[in-house]
Amino acid sequence: MLPLEVCCCLLGWISLYFVFCYLNGQRDQEWNCRLVTLTHGVIIVCLTAYICFIDGPWPLTHAGTENTPLQTQALVISLGYFLFDFGWCICVRTEGPIMLAHHTMSILGILLTLGLGVSAVETCAVVFGSEITNPLLQARWFLRQTGRYDSLWGDVVDLLFILLFAVVRVGVGGVMLYTELTSPRPSIIIKGGGLAMYTLAWVFMVDIAKFACKKSRTKYKRWRERCHERCALRKANGHSGKSE
Template identity: 70%
Template sequence: EPLFEVICSLIGWLCLYFLFGSTFTQRGPEWNCRLVTLSHGVLIVLLTAYVVFVDGPWPLTHAGTENTELQTFALAVCLGYFFFDMGWCVCYRTEGPVMLAHHAVSIAGLLLTLQMGVSGCEVCGVIFGSEITNPLLQTRWFLRQLGLYNSLLGDAVDLLFIFLFATVRVGVGTVMFYCELTSPRTLLIMKLGGVVMYALAWVFMVDIARFGYKKSRAKYERWLENHKLKEINRQKVDGHSDKSE
């Protein structure tokens, strides 16, 4: 049954990709792929949020427990997407080694969870924390393509992305990582997978921190230049007024 759900998910994401391709004929393959990624991000965040916060059980206290039907469905939907995206990235060679490693580890983790029938609880929690920033990342890319990135909206998207990544993926992720490592029910192989995913999260966090620092510094320097120009113009106006008098 999980295999059938994964195959259906993969076919579904492929169909959506081709649908976007036939709709946005003037756009390239990456535009359509990112629309699929955005769709998956929104859907899987809503689905795993329901799994974690409503359906249960709570991942911080029930790590390593047997998968529920809804957890299995969420994992299958996500795995089908990752198969699609990994294939697309390899085909078009758009991603670097870190992102490909992230995809490979994600696929391996999802396959193991579905195969063994346990740890779906915490894996759904990890998916929620990992994917909650994805829609913002895609929105940022679309804003760039449409020439709207250098605006207040672009700054808001970046700020919210950095905040959510730091608080949810790294902050809450650290707590979940600790709970997984100390859980007597969680299998060793899942703990090792957790170590790799946590390490990758920190690699991304360092890159994001650098980006945030560079963007903030550039904005501050631009503000200083504008302030100086305004001051010079004000002095010129004042000087001209004095001569007129």
């Protein structure tokens, strides 16, 4: 039944995309695809958070255990989305090789977990860590498209995105990887997949750090320019007052 469920989820995401295209006919394809991405991000983060923190078992102590029905369902939903988005990216060619590699590893990792019938608990944790920053990433893109990025909202979204990525995907992800590698239960191929995903997270982290440094320098440069302008204006007002 798993292939049928994956196909149904894939058709569901495709249908949602066309619904957004119909409702937002004035918008381009990427706008509507990112709405699908945002929808998936919110749904899967809530679902995997419930699995990891409430339903259990705890991924840091039960890596490599047998998949539960809820874990399987969450991965099926996510697999359907990744197949949709990977196909869309290939057709429209909007993403670079790093993002395509992320999607490819996500698809292969979920397929492997579903095929083996084990390790869904840590795979759900990886999906949660990977997708928790996704809504912020989409919010940043929508702010740019609507001309509201150069504002306080844009700075807040960027700051939260950087902090969440560093703390969850790199920090907590490192702890999760250590647990995975030292546990005797997960297979060697699962461990290799976890190592590959964490390596890719560091590739993203380097790019994010470069972006943060560049934006900080730009903000500081603008702040100094505004300070100089205010000082010049005060001096000009002072001279005009003396002359009067």
